[in-house]
Amino acid sequence: GAGVSQSPSNKVTEKGKDVELRCDPISGHTALYWYRQSLGQGLEFLIYFQGNSAPDKSGLPSDRFSAERTGGSVSTLTIQRTQQEDSAVYLCASSLGQGRGYTFGSGTRLTVV
Amino acid sequence: AQSVTQLGSHVSVSEGALVLLRCNYSSSVPPYLFWYVQYPNQGLQLLLKYTSAATLVKGINGFEAEFKKSETSFHLTKPSAHMSDAAEYFCAVSNAGKSTFGDGTTLTVKP
Numbered sequence: 312g313a314g315v316s317q318s319p320s321n322k323v324t325e326k327g328k329d330v331e332l333r334c335d336p337i338s339g340h341t342a343l344y345w346y347r348q349s350l351g352q353g354l355e356f357l358i359y360f361q362g363n364s365a366p367d368k369s370g371l372p373s374d375r376f377s378a379e380r381t382g383g384s385v386s387t388l389t390i391q392r393t394q395q396e397d398s399a400v401y402l403c404a405s406s407l408g409q410g411r412g413y414t415f416g417s418g419t420r421l422t423v424v
Numbered sequence: 425a426q427s428v429t430q431l432g433s434h435v436s437v438s439e440g441a442l443v444l445l446r447c448n449y450s451s452s453v454p455p456y457l458f459w460y461v462q463y464p465n466q467g468l469q470l471l472l473k474y475t476s477a478a479t480l481v482k483g484i485n486g487f488e489a490e491f492k493k494s495e496t497s498f499h500l501t502k503p504s505a506h507m508s509d510a511a512e513y514f515c516a517v518s519n520a521g522k523s524t525f526g527d528g529t530t531l532t533v534k535p
Contacts, residue, residue: 353527410456412470
């Protein structure tokens with residue numbers, strides 16, 4: 312597609328429920344990233360997929376967080392047993408590779424009540 | 425390891441004045457450096473990038489940044505601010521494929 316597409320744009324969930332966030336990157340972009348942006352803070356790295364390599368999961372804050380990328384394209388970020396501190400904007404980005412810069416999606420605003 | 429420090433979480437300038445947003449980085453290898461902009465209620469977009477080709481980098485909307493290795497800096501400038509420049513600006517350093525972002529600087533432009 313023309314840009315990075317994320318869905319849903321907004322998600323309100325009850326504490327303890329699981330949520331799935333979807334990212335559809337730009338076609339042909341081999342790298343895909345998930346970041347989290349909390350109110351008034353910078354971007355926190357979560358996970359990075361590059362081609363067929365094993366993902367860099369070093370930023371995932373707990374084992375409640377997981378992500379997969381199917382067929383080198385669409386990615387899903389799953390948060391199990393959501394907590395209030397998980398409330399944030401979750402951003403997906405894709406890139407052609409090192410040094411090329413990211414193209415970001417519009418994000419999913421997650422609110423845990 | 426890599427890190428980014430943006431000096432000043434808020435910067436306010438008058439319309440027509442010089443814009444200077446400061447960014448210092450730390451990287452164990454020669455870095456790629458980026459500035460991104462986030463306009464109100466919009467997603468982040470790439471403003472400009474340094475990839476070692478030239479130390480002075482020009483971006484969109486009249487912005488530019490100069491890479492200074494000796495000072496480990498990559499400050500963003502624009503000679504004359506416009507009201508439409510009001511946004512949040514993020515500096516980022518990248519190696520090993522992923523980027524580390526600064527905490528952002530909110531630019532306010534006064535009429």
